[in-house]
Amino acid sequence: MNALFKALSHPVRRRIIDMLRKGPMASGDIAAAFDMSWPTITGHLNALKEAGLVSPEREGASIRYRLEISAVEEALAFLLAMTGARRRDSGDKT
Amino acid sequence: MNALFKALSHPVRRRIIDMLRKGPMASGDIAAAFDMSWPTITGHLNALKEAGLVSPEREGASIRYRLEISAVEEALAFLLAMTGARRRDSGDKT
DNA sequence: AGACTAATTAGGAAAAATCCTAAATGCAAG
């Protein structure tokens, strides 16, 4: 859970996630979309992979990264518990 | 938006948020719940405040922190856009 | 005022994250 939120805490990684919403992408294409070196993007992809947010799959010579939406849903559930399951000190509504 | 996710990316800060779900708490009481120094907790409370996740209010000699649920909802909306919505260009500036 | 309590700020050490260039790896095609 911590790796998940940590992965979400960097703007580049959130943008990568956003890009992958449309479908899997090769890491070269991802790297090309940023004004950063490719190894730096690899590092961010690794952080996302550790968090379970993306998974790599070989496609011929290149490697595509796919967004794992279930991991996003985990974080979502955590935040939902905060808003939805909130109680006031005088009452408890189900 | 970045300060928000960054604030959520530390386990102590998430636990503080969880504690505040039941209602506002004095920072001393929050600090007492952790095996860390009080100044360290003050630092985490500041990170949460910067992110808009909590707001302090004086109560006599002590200061209570209240959870600002609307900030949580902001993060929630971001993640919801990732899972549920397939609309293009949600317009966030991360 | 003076003592006491609640909480923050200051200063700094240690650990982690970020980002780079250079070198290495894995794959495919000639």
Place this chain on the structure above:
DNA sequence: CTTGCATTTAGGATTTTTCCTAATTAGTCT
């Protein structure tokens, strides 16, 4: 097998985060 392409790993400099102790501010109560 060799050459080249796509990507990752290694090593290191810089910045940021985290956490501590000590000192300080802000408020309360005799």
